[in-house]
Amino acid sequence: MTAVQANNLWKYYGDYPALRQISFQLETGQCLALLGRNGAGKTTLLRILAGLSRPQQGILRVLGRESRDPNSRASIGILGHGIALYEELSALENLKLFASLYGVADPEDRARRWLERTGLDTVSDSLVREFSRGMRQRLAIARAFLHEPVLLLLDEPFTSLDDRAIKLLQGLLGEALARRSTVILSTHQLREAMELSTHVALLHRGQLTFYGERPAEMLSDPTWLYRTHGES
Amino acid sequence: MTAVQANNLWKYYGDYPALRQISFQLETGQCLALLGRNGAGKTTLLRILAGLSRPQQGILRVLGRESRDPNSRASIGILGHGIALYEELSALENLKLFASLYGVADPEDRARRWLERTGLDTVSDSLVREFSRGMRQRLAIARAFLHEPVLLLLDEPFTSLDDRAIKLLQGLLGEALARRSTVILSTHQLREAMELSTHVALLHRGQLTFYGERPAEMLSDPTWLYRTHGES
Amino acid sequence: MTRERVLYLMGGISAIWLVRNLYVMLLALPDEVEQGAIYRILFFHVPSWFTCFTGFFLAAVASGLYLKTKNSLWDTLAVASVEVGVAFTLVGLATGSIWARIIWGIWWTWDARLTWALITCLVYMGYLMLRGAFDDPTSRAKNAAVLCIFAFTSVVITFKAIDWWRTQHPGAVLSIRTGGGRIDPAMEQMIYQNWPALMLLAAVLVAIRMRQETMQRELEALRRRTHAF
Amino acid sequence: MKLLREVCVVAGKDLRSEFRTKECLNAALSFAIVILVLFSFAVDPSSEQIREMSGGLLWLAFAFAGALILNQSFARELPNDCLDALVASPVSAAALFLGKAAANWLLLMIVELVCLPVFGVLYNMSWLGQWPLLLLVFLLASWGVTVIGTMFSALTVNLRLRELMLPTLIYPMMIPALMAAMQLTTVLIATSGVPPEDWIWVRLLVGFDIIFTSLAIALAEVVLLG
């Protein structure tokens, strides 16, 4: 089945085209690493896929439905630059809130389970305000995975995670892929991303200059893609 | 000369000791990589060194002066988790603001020069609100280096930078060290940090479990330190 | 252990003293000519205002010292004395209102003294409110201390209100402020007798609140330590 | 039903973070007293005229408290881009908007219900005679104020629309609701019932609420998503 089908997407900020003519198709169970230099348009694309922003042109189908369809939104997990957690609520309350918003059956139980999985169970009652940056990122990851989404859109998920947390996240992603979920992640930490990704897309100034299966070269030399397909 | 001298620093949040008995001494021209797992206390320590928070106990001398001495503050460059840029101001305005705050002679000129160095000269009049994450981080780096500080305190400076920006930052740091400035940086991207650092400190639950010159093992195997000096 | 004994002792003394004062007030002193029996409320009205002003003064000093030394003991002293001070403010307001009801026929009027007394009460309630709103003890102590110093201005204004505005509320009566002659010496004597008794009571309450506060702080520390990341 | 549940979850979240410590009620109480003390300086509180201004003073205080509460409503979502997470969740924009409005409404009602007796004591006025009607007026008028205010608050997070819809116009838009509320409150406090010619104000309130609620629900998706 096709998880994401994008056809000739254009996104302008004012007159500036942040995305130009983006077309690709991703099947379920695949993991796409969205690469590109700073300001290439990765975040913009992910936000459009998540339904947080509308492209001015082009057709987008996510999980076989219109983007912004409530049913498809329920099966998407997002993790953006902003961690989207409430500073004045505790870790547990944050997760419970999002579990309820996503209509999970037993929010409390689910929230506790994910706190445990992300290693935050000892601080479940502390306010997010008191968390260190890595702890926040862990909690944000828990929030994204909480409702067992079928499509995961992760924007630089490895940011500020320590070595153990990176292993943890890779494990979670591996599991999700094994369940035939689809993952799209953008990152600058190529080494960590390459272990998992089946596909690679390279954005360059809003255009897709490479899209396809992960080239074998990238495992040993992560910047290979930039050198061959990005303008130097 | 001694750039930073910390003697038995303790920092409590409420009654929770986030830093315990931290003592170390760093000479000018050295580069210290502050390592530690999520929540170890790296940010807390850097904030204390920057004079943004006061230790409850212990003596701290920065650049030979009391911490929070206006003269020493003028020679410190900081880059924290929050990028400390005003969303409603343009890149140029942000830099000009901080140049004026630091009493730089020709703020406009200096700001433009640093926009150029960080590759943001083409977007100098865009509001920070319109910047991608990496562009923000670059701008924050420009802000930290702007007044040619003698001591640089950088909290995860490599976050969300692309390969070129990382090279750029490493170049800037190299230059600063060549000028015999002192650098303290915390990071989870060990590989990027190890190329520069002369010294390494490992924090574990608020305690300094390792402090010394960078062990040669860490160049090839960055997690060596965690395995030998961190618990389990 | 000895500290506790001292507290009990002080509490006992103030209780006995108050009972003795009540006896003198109710049975030994005669009714006042114009007001009749109700004037006796004066013996609680005025000393409780003095006591609360003292408490607020103490709190302002403690806050200043906290900001200087960052020793949380001062902070504890400041809260305790504000809390006790507010309690006595409420006593002052209540006794005043009752008195007003009987003498003037209304519970409340927007007279400068009354209004400022109410404002002072509000300011210090704001202080307690602000404290409650912080989770982090360090910033709670700091911000509350700053507020406490600002707040003391309203105490000064309340105290001076009778001099600055023409008020319906009676002017100064105590001979230390007027030079004497406005009040019967026996009555004035009684005010001076009741004040230390109330102060002693206040001191006991402050000490108890301080102990409670310290214990709570330790408890919080234990909670954080067991839940470290 | 699903809508209702979602509204509750969203409102619950806002209320929880407000009520986290029990300070909310204390704050509302002292706030009410402070405002009433302020009024005593502005107008002569002992004059007879004060009775004819009672509704005016009360609703002024409420409008003011409302502006402060409402202003923060969506600003609360800004720090960690929390609004993104809400908008991306399957909750509909209407539910989100109504949830936030409901939370604001409740907060405003708390402030109002605390203010009323305090006002009564300090200004020597009895309001108990007509309390069911008074409550109705409070509920209706507060909802009107809240809907408009929440809309305004949402606009402040959406830059593009903010220009178009001119926040300067939104506050003045509340005036009809406030006017009606003032009139009715004065009548209910000063006299012993609503004279027939004043029922038009109730109709105005109801109409106002219906119109602006429908408008807000219709526009919620556009305003939140941009």
Added chain:
Amino acid sequence: MKLLREVCVVAGKDLRSEFRTKECLNAALSFAIVILVLFSFAVDPSSEQIREMSGGLLWLAFAFAGALILNQSFARELPNDCLDALVASPVSAAALFLGKAAANWLLLMIVELVCLPVFGVLYNMSWLGQWPLLLLVFLLASWGVTVIGTMFSALTVNLRLRELMLPTLIYPMMIPALMAAMQLTTVLIATSGVPPEDWIWVRLLVGFDIIFTSLAIALAEVVLLG
């Protein structure tokens, strides 16, 4: 000199980012006008008595609108932890505080100067006769209000209930300044000069400004750094 330059830089920054969005100014301005309009419903604007309340009404409106501006003053620094960068810079805490206060002062003055003619028109009152003195009163009283407000804005930035907490805490503190301003404004609008016994209010304003400015400057470092 250095202090003055730093104050200007900080104030300039706040003003520049405010004028870019005008978020706060619009809200405060429209809110103040709504309050003035509401007053005309609350009290009978044609009665003679209104003249004796003019100062009270105006300053009530300013105090309410001011709360919106003050609320935003330090909240503006929250998003990217901007306050950290300011505090870490060599600028002294006093300069930082004064800069922010100056920006708030200017914004408040704008609101006041726009409201004054509106008030004059709505209530049919001329205020031009004594305008230099009136301006002086506005400047002095606004500064007092601003200093206290800015201080408390810094104390309450991190609170959930900031919007409710800030006015609750500041109004009782501001009352002396507001009282003096109300008194003087009424006198200046209603009569044709300040009678000798009212000069004490001017002295009170000046004293208030001096005392609280010094207190604020002395405590700025503590408040900002913690």
